[in-house]
Amino acid sequence: MKAVQVPHLDALEAESIHIFREVAAEFERPVMLFSGGKDSIVMLRLAEKAFYPARIPFPVMHVDTGHNFDEVIDYRDRRVAELGVNLVIASVQAAIDSGRVVEETGPRSSRNKLQTVALLDGISDGKYDAAFGGGRRDEEKARAKERIYSFRDEFGQWDPKNQRPELWNLYNGRHKRGEHIRVFPISNWTELDIWQYIEREEIEIPSIYYAHRRPVIKRDGMLLAITPFLTLLPDEVPEEMLVRFRTVGDATCTGAVESPASNPAEVIIEVAAARITERGATRADDRISEAGMEDRKREGYF
Amino acid sequence: MEMLRFATAGSVDDGKSTLIGRLLLDSKQIFEDQLEAVEKTSREKGFDYTNLALLTDGLRSEREQGITIDVAYRYFATPKRKFIIADTPGHVQYTRNMVTGASTADLALVLIDARKGILEQSRRHAVIASLLRVSHLVLCVNKMDLVDWEEDVFNSICEEFSEFAAKLDIPDLTFIPISALNGDNVTTHSDHMPWYGGPTLLYHLEHLYIASDRNLIDPRFPVQYVIRPMSNEHHDYRGYAGQVSGGTFRPGDEVMVLPSGMTTTIAGIDSFDGPVSEAVPPMSVTIRLTDNLDVSRGDMICRPRNASVATQDVDAMICWFTERPLSERTTYGIKHTTNNARCQVRHLAYRLDINTLSRDESATELNMNEIGRVQLRVTAPLFVDEYRRNRMTGSFILIDEGTNETVGAGMIIGTDA
Numbered sequence: 274m275k276a277v278q279v280p281h282l283d284a285l286e287a288e289s290i291h292i293f294r295e296v297a298a299e300f301e302r303p304v305m306l307f308s309g310g311k312d313s314i315v316m317l318r319l320a321e322k323a324f325y326p327a328r329i330p331f332p333v334m335h336v337d338t339g340h341n342f343d344e345v346i347d348y349r350d351r352r353v354a355e356l357g358v359n360l361v362i363a364s365v366q367a368a369i370d371s372g373r374v375v376e377e378t379g380p381r382s383s384r385n386k387l388q389t390v391a392l393l394d395g396i397s398d399g400k401y402d403a404a405f406g407g408g409r410r411d412e413e414k415a416r417a418k419e420r421i422y423s424f425r426d427e428f429g430q431w432d433p434k435n436q437r438p439e440l441w442n443l444y445n446g447r448h449k450r451g452e453h454i455r456v457f458p459i460s461n462w463t464e465l466d467i468w469q470y471i472e473r474e475e476i477e478i479p480s481i482y483y484a485h486r487r488p489v490i491k492r493d494g495m496l497l498a499i500t501p502f503l504t505l506l507p508d509e510v511p512e513e514m515l516v517r518f519r520t521v522g523d524a525t526c527t528g529a530v531e532s533p534a535s536n537p538a539e540v541i542i543e544v545a546a547a548r549i550t551e552r553g554a555t556r557a558d559d560r561i562s563e564a565g566m567e568d569r570k571r572e573g574y575f
Numbered sequence: 576m577e578m579l580r581f582a583t584a585g586s587v588d589d590g591k592s593t594l595i596g597r598l599l600l601d602s603k604q605i606f607e608d609q610l611e612a613v614e615k616t617s618r619e620k621g622f623d624y625t626n627l628a629l630l631t632d633g634l635r636s637e638r639e640q641g642i643t644i645d646v647a648y649r650y651f652a653t654p655k656r657k658f659i660i661a662d663t664p665g666h667v668q669y670t671r672n673m674v675t676g677a678s679t680a681d682l683a684l685v686l687i688d689a690r691k692g693i694l695e696q697s698r699r700h701a702v703i704a705s706l707l708r709v710s711h712l713v714l715c716v717n718k719m720d721l722v723d724w725e726e727d728v729f730n731s732i733c734e735e736f737s738e739f740a741a742k743l744d745i746p747d748l749t750f751i752p753i754s755a756l757n758g759d760n761v762t763t764h765s766d767h768m769p770w771y772g773g774p775t776l777l778y779h780l781e782h783l784y785i786a787s788d789r790n791l792i793d794p795r796f797p798v799q800y801v802i803r804p805m806s807n808e809h810h811d812y813r814g815y816a817g818q819v820s821g822g823t824f825r826p827g828d829e830v831m832v833l834p835s836g837m838t839t840t841i842a843g844i845d846s847f848d849g850p851v852s853e854a855v856p857p858m859s860v861t862i863r864l865t866d867n868l869d870v871s872r873g874d875m876i877c878r879p880r881n882a883s884v885a886t887q888d889v890d891a892m893i894c895w896f897t898e899r900p901l902s903e904r905t906t907y908g909i910k911h912t913t914n915n916a917r918c919q920v921r922h923l924a925y926r927l928d929i930n931t932l933s934r935d936e937s938a939t940e941l942n943m944n945e946i947g948r949v950q951l952r953v954t955a956p957l958f959v960d961e962y963r964r965n966r967m968t969g970s971f972i973l974i975d976e977g978t979n980e981t982v983g984a985g986m987i988i989g990t991d992a
């Protein structure tokens with residue numbers, strides 16, 4: 274028999290589907306984090322495939338900072354309705370309103386840190402014992418170190434110096450009450466893989482991922498969209514540019530890139546030639562310090 | 576595109592992370608912001624040169640201590656191939672993380688510091704790679720710049736390693752003299768070592784014929800999850816979801832289900848993208864059976880004349896990961912394919928001496944980072960194959976039932992105690 278090579282997207286897909294099914298079989302209350310961003314959209318498609326023709330057997334949770342792009346929220350609601358899955362919202366605004374957390378103020382304020390509180394509250398309120406996240410190891414150097422099953426203690430903390438060995442495709446999801454496992458089914462996908470998959474599978478994604486004209490300002494080398502949530506600095510003047518988003522997160526700290534790419538094929542060409550990482554180009558939240566991501570992850574961030 | 580997964584190995588400070596950094600940099604896979612960050616840190620720390628190891632040593636403690644603690648996964652592609660790299664730690668304390676990275680690799684890059692020669696940790700990693708049946712091993716003799724690019728140094732290390740490797744099971748062994756720091760023989764040929772006529776490391780990685788670890792002969796399908804839609808449209812649907820772990824499955828095939836031993840045929844193989852005419856490893860699919868048998872997670876679908884062995888007695892090599900030693904009569908949790916059970920260590924046959932490869936039969940325990948052969952008695956039958964025949968149905972992990980930690984990795988040798 275000829276040893277036919279499996280195309281790499283098929284190998285990645287098969288691995289991700291295996292992970293979804295493993296979690297659904299071994300955990301009592303899994304939940305999937307869904308932001309409406311491209312990674313979580315691909316993750317949702319993989320979950321759909323894993324359980325076909327049955328429905329996805331767990332709810333999805335959106336950690337909502339309140340600073341959203343309308344296109345993304347529309348997409349989220351439409352997709353969730355199509356699939357017939359439950360949507361749980363872990364709201365940062367609600368945490369602020371209840372006085373559980375205090376919001377930063379000023380033009381450079383961000384709700385990024387507060388997301389962790391809303392996320393951990395959401396997980397404990399729902400008594401979830403596993404939470405799927407769309408993190409990829411190619412995104413960032415601390416993520417590059419994370420297991421597919423990432424153990425979290427009762428405070429949601431990650432201990433990068435003491436991770437469980439993870440061999441072959443034998444995942445150890447055992448935990449005590451109050452602890453949980455973060456599961457990253459697309460750990461081994463790169464930004465390029467995601468786009469090639471979106472193209473191959475003809476997956477619809479929110480329009481802001483493709484070129485469009487919008488008013489932006491340049492701040493710290495990034496293009497930030499003008500939204501009601503953004504406070505301008507005195508000398509900042511909005512300018513209309515042809516842009517698209519490489520990542521989609523909180524609207525106040527997700528930057529756009531100048532781009533004429535208007536479909537997956539054009540984005541693929543652009544991504545393949547990119548000289549700056551996806552997060553480096555577009556995420557103000559990652560610029561905090563050299564170990565910004567690691568520190569946030571230790572505290573329970575995605 | 577073809578994908579090659581490889582892991583680094585070798586003793587602490589032999590230059591593994593530097594090599595990966597160099598490989599990524601010289602094949603233009605490092606983004607500007609990543610390189611800038613590493614250059615900045617190197618300057619701040621007062622290094623004479625940019626420390627490329629910082630490209631993979633991403634944790635705060637790793638940067639503080641200048642060592643790798645846990646595996647870093649990196650991805651890169653050339654026009655020839657797509658690569659998944661696991662850069663693993665050399666420090667003996669973190670051997671479990673090296674095993675983690677190597678368990679899914681097709682190829683191991685074992686680094687040796689040319690000044691130090693072959694160390695105990697180099698041997699341990701070579702033994703682990705061979706036990707895990709990583710089919711290709713490349714021995715990179717690194718830091719050639721520090722031994723005046725001497726051919727003799729390279730040759731004598733190769734000779735010593737060949738002698739040692741002869742006692743191991745390593746189907747494909749290659750030697751390359753390099754300087755990770757300067758990039759000699761990494762992506763371009765070195766002017767300093769005209770005596771070396773072989774390929775550069777990158778050329779070798781791009782061109783070697785990848786011996787597949789997939790078993791395409793013995794049909795094995797561990798049932799992972801039963802799909803019952805409970806919807807009007809698919810009222811009576813019952814599908815067995817899982818990942819093909821060996822051989823080929825086609826609609827109409829006669830199959831046997833373990834543990835019941837009942838036989839039936841495959842009514843259809845389903846996927847979101849439509850019916851599947853042929854399922855091979857590593858595809859994740861859903862199998863429907865013609866007869867309504869009692870099948871659940873942990874069962875194994877195979878063929879009547881080609882089946883896994885159903886057994887409660889397992890004979891295996893174990894790598895031990897934790898401070899509390901493995902000892903006879905202790906009970907652990909065991910995960911094998913999609914089965915969870917408990918097992919007791921009935922007998923420790925021997926502990927392997929990493930340096931001499933001799934067997935210490937007087938050993939009564941396995942300490943952290945040691946390797947040995949054990950007989951286990953499992954609370955329920957597992958459906959197993961020898962690891963050398965099938966990585967997926969021949970491997971298992973041991974779990975401490977008190978702490979829930981993964982404490983050992985097992986590779987099945989035989990199925991009768």
Ligand SMILES: Nc1nc2c(ncn2[C@@H]2O[C@H](COP(=O)(O)OP(=O)(O)OP(=O)(O)O)[C@@H](O)[C@H]2O)c(=O)[nH]1
Binds near residue numbers: 590642664
């Ligand atoms: N002169 C010289 N130094 C090198 C070379 N390769 C690596 N080094 C240096 O060796 C030291 C250790 O390198 P690392 O890449 O961190 O070693 P490692 O094998 O990854 O170490 P662990 O991951 O902790 O096991 C660093 O100071 C490197 O700059 C080389 O080819 N020549």
Ligand SMILES: [Mg+2]
Binds near residue numbers: 662
């Ligand atoms: Mg290292």
